Amino acid sequence: MAKTDPARTTKERQSKAEKGAADPLPASLTKSDYQELLLQLYLARYFDVRLIKEKKRGRLRGTLYSSHNQEAILVGSLFGLRPTDWISPIHRDMPAFFLKDMRAGWSNPNRSGMSIEEVCGQVWGKVGSPGRARDNWSHIGSTKHKIIHSTSMLAGTIPAACGVVLADRLDGKDSVALTFNGEGSTAQGVFHEAINFASVHKLPVVTIVENNQWAFGTPAHLEYALEDFARRADGYGIPGLIADGQDVIDVYEKVSEAVAWARSGKGPSIVECKSFRAYGHGDHDDDRAAKYRPKDEVKAGRSRDPIGIMKEKMIELGYLSQKEAEKYPVEGKGANDLTDEDFPKQVVEYLAKGVEFAIASPVPPPEEGAMWVFREVE
Amino acid sequence: MALIENTEKVNYLNALREAIFEEFELNENFIAIGEDIGLLGGAFGVTDGLQARFGTDRVYDAPISEATIVGTACGLCLNGKRAMVEMQFIDFISCGFDQIVNMVATYHYRTAGEVSIPMVIRGPAGAYGGGALYHSQMNEAWFANSPGLKIVCPSTPADAKGLLKSALRDPNPVIFYEIKELYRKRQIEEPVERGDASLVPLGKAKVRREGSDVTIVTYGQNVYHCLDAANNLKAEGFEAEVIDLRTLVPLDKQTVIESMTKTNRLVVVNEAPRTCGFAGEVLANVAEEAFELLDAPPVRISRMDTPVPWAKPLEMHVLPSVESITEAALRTCRY
Numbered sequence: 263m264a265k266t267d268p269a270r271t272t273k274e275r276q277s278k279a280e281k282g283a284a285d286p287l288p289a290s291l292t293k294s295d296y297q298e299l300l301l302q303l304y305l306a307r308y309f310d311v312r313l314i315k316e317k318k319r320g321r322l323r324g325t326l327y328s329s330h331n332q333e334a335i336l337v338g339s340l341f342g343l344r345p346t347d348w349i350s351p352i353h354r355d356m357p358a359f360f361l362k363d364m365r366a367g368w369s370n371p372n373r374s375g376m377s378i379e380e381v382c383g384q385v386w387g388k389v390g391s392p393g394r395a396r397d398n399w400s401h402i403g404s405t406k407h408k409i410i411h412s413t414s415m416l417a418g419t420i421p422a423a424c425g426v427v428l429a430d431r432l433d434g435k436d437s438v439a440l441t442f443n444g445e446g447s448t449a450q451g452v453f454h455e456a457i458n459f460a461s462v463h464k465l466p467v468v469t470i471v472e473n474n475q476w477a478f479g480t481p482a483h484l485e486y487a488l489e490d491f492a493r494r495a496d497g498y499g500i501p502g503l504i505a506d507g508q509d510v511i512d513v514y515e516k517v518s519e520a521v522a523w524a525r526s527g528k529g530p531s532i533v534e535c536k537s538f539r540a541y542g543h544g545d546h547d548d549d550r551a552a553k554y555r556p557k558d559e560v561k562a563g564r565s566r567d568p569i570g571i572m573k574e575k576m577i578e579l580g581y582l583s584q585k586e587a588e589k590y591p592v593e594g595k596g597a598n599d600l601t602d603e604d605f606p607k608q609v610v611e612y613l614a615k616g617v618e619f620a621i622a623s624p625v626p627p628p629e630e631g632a633m634w635v636f637r638e639v640e
Numbered sequence: 641m642a643l644i645e646n647t648e649k650v651n652y653l654n655a656l657r658e659a660i661f662e663e664f665e666l667n668e669n670f671i672a673i674g675e676d677i678g679l680l681g682g683a684f685g686v687t688d689g690l691q692a693r694f695g696t697d698r699v700y701d702a703p704i705s706e707a708t709i710v711g712t713a714c715g716l717c718l719n720g721k722r723a724m725v726e727m728q729f730i731d732f733i734s735c736g737f738d739q740i741v742n743m744v745a746t747y748h749y750r751t752a753g754e755v756s757i758p759m760v761i762r763g764p765a766g767a768y769g770g771g772a773l774y775h776s777q778m779n780e781a782w783f784a785n786s787p788g789l790k791i792v793c794p795s796t797p798a799d800a801k802g803l804l805k806s807a808l809r810d811p812n813p814v815i816f817y818e819i820k821e822l823y824r825k826r827q828i829e830e831p832v833e834r835g836d837a838s839l840v841p842l843g844k845a846k847v848r849r850e851g852s853d854v855t856i857v858t859y860g861q862n863v864y865h866c867l868d869a870a871n872n873l874k875a876e877g878f879e880a881e882v883i884d885l886r887t888l889v890p891l892d893k894q895t896v897i898e899s900m901t902k903t904n905r906l907v908v909v910n911e912a913p914r915t916c917g918f919a920g921e922v923l924a925n926v927a928e929e930a931f932e933l934l935d936a937p938p939v940r941i942s943r944m945d946t947p948v949p950w951a952k953p954l955e956m957h958v959l960p961s962v963e964s965i966t967e968a969a970l971r972t973c974r975y
């Protein structure tokens with residue numbers, strides 16, 4: 263795998279495939295894949311919009327870390343995974359929990375990802391949460407669905423990602439782990455330690471860096487002194503890829519390439535997805551973020567909406583008509599300017615099921631607060 | 641498999657080694673990770689021969705990255721394995737602190753009982769050997785204050801083996817304090833059982849010496865200081881009961897309180913600093929649950945609230961000694 267710009271064109275790959283050459287790269291995407299990807303982008307956006315509204319109405323506890331404008335990173339990187347692959351999402355990645363293995367069918371109970379009911383159960387702090395609402399928001403996981411339970415500790419789950427794939431490798435399985443990290447979290451000591459460990463042992467761990475340029479109130483240049491964070495990979499002797507985080511297809515291709523590299527036993531890599539945090543760090547920070555960030559930087563950062571970019575691509579490929587593209591014009595709009603009518607029905611209905619479940623699910627009984635500190639020894 | 645030549649008496653270190661070999665033999669899910677534990681066999685030799693016996697797939701020489709060693713072990717446990725982590729010195733556990741208290745200790749809790757992490761983190765601990773600030777610590781109180789971790793500290797070869805085997809079989813994370821000054825101490829060598837006969841359950845204290853005048857509660861290396869102090873007390877006409885806690889979490893309060901129904905006097909000794917040290921915890925439990933049993937104010941003997949200094953007179957000055965324990969116990973007896 264080339265270290266700097268490994269992207270190869272779809273055409274190149276197709277011609278190679280026709281010649282029957284072995285190619286580690288994923289099969290090129292079909293029209294229906296594009297349609298599915300677009301729908302998933304809408305779903306991730308709608309999830310965020312709906313939760314922002316719920317939050318404003320005071321119906322949810324805790325903080326929402328909006329993934330608005332960063333959906334292509336989640337959708338694109340998860341799309342090429344196998345059900346047996348592991349992920350470790352962070353605070354900004356709530357949609358990742360249900361997007362994982364969505365290709366197997368959004369409501370397929372056997373897919374290797376959380377149901378929308380489980381995710382909403384968690385957001386609403388109910389018993390229906392996979393963790394019975396013991397920790398908040400993104401701090402859930404599932405060994406069954408191969409999602410590492412995150413904590414608040416930034417970069418803290420990369421070592422665990424090393425461990426789960428090492429266990430799989432010892433058992434003769436070729437799973438890969440995808441870890442999600444903000445660019446700010448890359449300054450953590452354990453970020454270095456774990457990637458170093460992975461590279462020493464050639465572990466199939468792909469480190470996705472969601473580079474949204476800001477870590478709470480700190481700009482990226484105060485977190486690391488590189489023009490492209492991906493260059494950090496050179497120090498570990500591993501590939502560092504750069505993806506346009508606003509372009510779901512580019513993310514898909516770069517991450518798929520890193521995953522194929524990992525699965526073939528060549529070891530870890532870093533994929534830097536360049537993006538921009540459209541709003542505040544969390545919903546509590548929107549007002550202050552409007553002040554500590556230059557207005558034109560924010561304007562430019564929001565101008566490349568992943569949904570709009572995907573639509574343009576699809577029009578170009580003839581996968582979407584101009585008229586269809588204008589049907590759900592959510593790109594560039596904030597939650598306040600959007601209603602359910604702006605989104606595809608399938609997306610709205612899917613989330614509605616989750617919300618309905620969450621509202622009906624009871625809150626946990628108080629005594630559970632004192633339970634499960636230790637596993638009882640038989 | 642003959643691990644040691646002398647089947648009669650085993651030292652503390654070889655007892656630990658036997659426990660590890662036996663458990664690794666029994667359960668192929670065990671993975672060991674630590675610094676210099678494979679090729680070299682560990683800084684002190686506790687894992688000597690382990691990699692040669694079980695291979696590089698089960699025994700890993702890790703980079704000097706305590707947080708990632710613990711975190712990787714956590715991931716292994718999350719995915720069906722059991723892990724034994726060695727800290728080269730227990731002092732360095734602070735570099736893995738976040739992973740231990742936030743990731744590992746909380747796993748069972750935050751998954752509502754679904755996941756538990758069967759991990760033992762063990763390492764050489766304790767002062768009295770000139771190890772100075774960073775090779776002498778007893779930092780068990782940090783972890784006792786972090787719910788979800790069991791804490792063990794054996795003082796004899798038989799307990800070292802039996803408790804380590806139990807810790808390795810426990811479904812919960814266990815921090816295991818090995819007393820490095822005892823590793824090769826000839827005077828405490830003793831015969832140890834093989835296999836399951838050697839098991840010692842976690843959470844059970846042991847009365848090391850019976851007596852009816854004062855209860856001295858301790859663990860680790862201080863057990864021997866307390867036994868010596870008990871001999872001094874005998875010369876003064878008092879019989880001390882010396883209790884070795886062996887496991888700090890969960891704490892065997894019952895054995896302590898039962899002893900006090902006989903003695904009505906309490907001295908607690910540990911080599912960790914005084915403030916928020918585990919001795920204070922034992923004392924607080926007794927004050928809450930057995931206040932009426934006390935005929936004298938209970939006493940804590942601990943390290944002063946200082947680091948462990950290097951030069952011998954300095955080190956001995958700040959640590960509990962046979963003299964300071966004797967003196968405190970006498971005062972209690974004569975109160």
Ligand SMILES: Cc1ncc(C[n+]2csc(CCOP(=O)(O)OP(=O)(O)O)c2C)c(N)n1
Pocket residue numbers: 353354414415416443444445446447448472474476477478539543
């Ligand atoms: C170890 C640690 N230190 C500090 C924090 C507080 N904190 C939470 S998110 C955040 C900023 C993270 O920035 P980045 O990694 O870029 O992710 P982003 O929020 O931009 O997605 C900080 C400082 C934390 N959660 N964990």
Ligand SMILES: [Mg+2]
Pocket residue numbers: 444445446472473474475476477478
């Ligand atoms: Mg960021």
